[in-house]
Amino acid sequence: MQFHTELTPDSLPCQLDLNSRIVTLGSCFADVMGQRLLDAKLMVLNNPFGTIFNPVSISKLVTMALSGTAPAESGYLERDGIWFHYDFHSSLWAHSRDELETKLVRTLQQTGDALRRADCLLLTLGSAVVYRHKATGEVVANCHKMPGQLFEKYLYQIDHLRDSLTTLVRLLSRANPALRIVVTVSPVRHTRDTLPLNQVSKSMLRVLAHELTSWRDTVHYFPAYELMMDDLRDYRFYDADLIHPNAQAHDYIFGKFAESAFTPELRAFVAEWQRVRQALDHRPLHGGTTTADRQFLTQLVARLEKLAERVDTSAELSDVRSRLLRIQAGYQNELNTLTT
Structure with missing residues (x-):
């Protein structure tokens, strides 16, 4: 008996391994997926421009990164003593x-360099609704909490979105012919746009993602949106705001992505690394002073040293060795106390 409509994505033609170089760009879902990939010890540049929802701004930023163009002078603004730029997320400030x-x-330089070397770009489209700055006539990536009357909000025309995304793919292909692009549509609903308008927006993005994969053999689609909307069709998979997927949903979608995009060897490594991470999170009940605690940490050091042949485990090794030294020092102090 089945209690949900399970979706099993097809295997992606671009299979990732431990040596793959990945860049994520786009909405907050790109952040989530990028962090999961980083947690799995893959080489990832995770959403360097911050959360960017609309394809127009994503295309503009990638063009700047690959062409060496500086941010527009008209995009800088100051609010409450902090400086921002309209083409970037508010996480980039000074x-x-x-x-x-x-x-x-x-x-921009780091992102351009990463895109030229990357094996895979995970591109997440969030919304077709844009905000145009009236004074400059430019679509902004973020309004930075400036007064609403400075902007015009509207649904971008699908033909213009198609042009932006097509230009983006062509530019990336010229800069890095070996790059494979995995497109997703963010499952996070933009309720501020109203649910009816959000549905139109997501539908446009889904159509464009389909067209890109039909026209280009370097572009592939991963159904994150369908996994959330259809497979996980229940509010128990949402945060308290009933909009954002919760950790359980992220685990499920990332697991499906791993099945679709990871080589068997990488999946085996990720499973082993997950067990190691659980061991790293373990904290002893009795202060870590028992022989069993010392033995546990010694064995963990050995596991990390073995994995170090494949990935960088220097931070984890430093932490565990420090914990082991503290335990050994405490044990020696107890012995000294008993013998005096």
């Missing part, structure tokens, strides 16, 4: 305009 410019130029 105390002065010059400091912010330096940070943004460095971010």
Whole structure:
């Protein structure tokens, strides 16, 4: 008996392994997936521009990164002593305009370099609703809590979105012919746009994602949106706001992504690493002073040293060795106390 409509995505033609170089760009779902990939010890540049919802802004930023173009002078703004730029998320800020410019130029350079070397780009489209800054006529990536009357909000025309995404894919292909692009549509609903408009927006993005995969053999689709809307069709898989998927949903969708995009060897490694992470999170009940505690940490060091042949475990090894030294020091102090 089945209690939900399970969706099993097809295997992606671009299979990831431990040596794959990955970039994630787009909405907050790109952040989530990127962090899961980082937690699995993959090489990831995770959403370097911050949360960017609309394809127009994503395309603009990637073009800047690959062409070496500096952020537009008209995009800088100051609010409450903090500087932002309309083309970037508010997580990129500074105390002065010059400091912010330096940070943004460095971010663009790093992203351009990463895209030229990457094996896979995970691109998550969030919304077809955009905000245009009236004074400049430019679509912004983030309004940075500036007064609403400065912007015009509207649903971008599908033909213009198609042009932006097609140009983006062509640009990426020229910069890195070996790059494979995995497109997803964010399952997070934009209720501020109203649910009817959100549905139109998501539908447009889904159509465009389908067209991109039909026209280009370097572009592939992963059904994150369908997994959330159809497979996990229950509010127990949402956070308290009833909009964002919760950790259980993220685990499920990432598991489906791993089945679809990871080589068998990488899936085996991720399973082993997950067991190691659980061991790293373990804290002894009795202060870590028993022989069993010392033996547990010694064995954990051995496991991490073996994994170090494949991935960087230096931070984890440093932590466990420090814990082991503290236990051994405490044990020696107890012995000294008993013998005096």
